[in-house]
Amino acid sequence: MSGSFVLRRICGAGLAAGFAAATSIHGSTLPMARSEPKKSTYLVTGASSGLGLELVKQLAARGDTVYAACRTSAGSRSGEDALSKVGGNVVVVTGVDVTDDAVGETLKAALHDVQLDCIVHNAGGFVTPRDQQTLGTVSMTSMRLGFELNTLSVLRVAQALAPQLAAPGGKHVIISSMAGSIADNGSGGMYAYRTSKAAVNMVSKSMANDLKKDGVAVCAISPGFVATHFGKGSPEKKAKYGAKPVEPSVRGIVEAIDALTLENSGSFVHTNYGNGLKPAPW
Ligand SMILES: NC(=O)c1ccc[n+]([C@@H]2O[C@H](COP(=O)([O-])OP(=O)(O)OC[C@H]3O[C@@H](n4cnc5c(N)ncnc54)[C@H](OP(=O)(O)O)[C@@H]3O)[C@@H](O)[C@H]2O)c1
Numbered sequence: 485m486s487g488s489f490v491l492r493r494i495c496g497a498g499l500a501a502g503f504a505a506a507t508s509i510h511g512s513t514l515p516m517a518r519s520e521p522k523k524s525t526y527l528v529t530g531a532s533s534g535l536g537l538e539l540v541k542q543l544a545a546r547g548d549t550v551y552a553a554c555r556t557s558a559g560s561r562s563g564e565d566a567l568s569k570v571g572g573n574v575v576v577v578t579g580v581d582v583t584d585d586a587v588g589e590t591l592k593a594a595l596h597d598v599q600l601d602c603i604v605h606n607a608g609g610f611v612t613p614r615d616q617q618t619l620g621t622v623s624m625t626s627m628r629l630g631f632e633l634n635t636l637s638v639l640r641v642a643q644a645l646a647p648q649l650a651a652p653g654g655k656h657v658i659i660s661s662m663a664g665s666i667a668d669n670g671s672g673g674m675y676a677y678r679t680s681k682a683a684v685n686m687v688s689k690s691m692a693n694d695l696k697k698d699g700v701a702v703c704a705i706s707p708g709f710v711a712t713h714f715g716k717g718s719p720e721k722k723a724k725y726g727a728k729p730v731e732p733s734v735r736g737i738v739e740a741i742d743a744l745t746l747e748n749s750g751s752f753v754h755t756n757y758g759n760g761l762k763p764a765p766w
């Protein structure tokens with residue numbers, strides 16, 4: 485779909501949460517100020533479910549303004565509309581399908597002249613079940629869908645909103661996966677998912693190089709195995725297989741967003757379920 489969007493402001497004052505301390509990306513310890521962080525304006529894609537939904541909640545709770553972009557405010561897997569109930573300065577932008585080449589037009593029409601401090605490229609997915617992504621079974625349609633959803637999506641959104649991202653000072657945060665790590669691939673398979681996330685890692689690195697001169701920082705994030713609607717099965721079932729809870733995992737993502745600077749731009753970071761950031765192998 486293209487060109488259609490709905491804006492809905494959900495009113496209410498956000499809770500300001502002072503936080504910070506010291507954190508590290510790629511081994512270097514980054515001192516963080518103890519003062520309350522400046523309020524910022526975020527765009528989060530894939531905000532209807534899982535990590536994206538919780539990210540909207542946590543950012544809004546500390547007083548940031550969040551443009552929560554989604555196809556529909558109800559998650560396609562859960563069927564629930566939890567996004568509309570999030571308090572704080574949240575603007576829900578529906579009709580945002582990141583696989584649509586016209587998504588940039590939809591976003592630009594919805595955001596008008598809003599200046600963004602950070603774009604979190606979170607929308608993504610496994611595309612087809614694991615047993616349909618083996619060397620013997622993966623279809624070219626699944627491969628293309630993987631690239632559309634997990635790789636080209638980031639370029640579409642980044643290109644369209646480039647004039648609206650603060651420069652200097654803006655950030656692109658790309659939710660990637662350890663499955664996209666070539667160094668970490670010890671088990672093969674998952675062709676559509678792995679290759680599309682490996683490709684978005686390269687997009688991330690090139691964007692970091694290209695945007696440094698403009699003062700815009702970029703990083704790719706591996707959130708680890710988190711109990712969301714991602715892939716097959718319910719969050720509860722995934723938790724039984726060792727997936728970690730969403731809330732602390734997203735705290736780790738927020739920590740990585742806050743720690744991203746021009747100095748550590750171009751990193752691939754494992755957000756480690758809120759237990760301290762660590763470098764992820766490319
Ligand atoms: N959970 C994990 O273990 C894990 C591990 C590594 C990486 N990740 C990454 O984390 C990100 C978030 O996933 P999640 O775990 O939160 O899964 P999730 O609960 O399934 O959420 C995925 C989100 O992406 C949205 N989305 C899917 N296709 C879209 C499209 N064409 N256009 C716009 N939005 C679309 C979904 O919207 P609908 O509700 O409309 O479908 C949903 O909001 C993904 O990039 C995923 O690859 C997750």
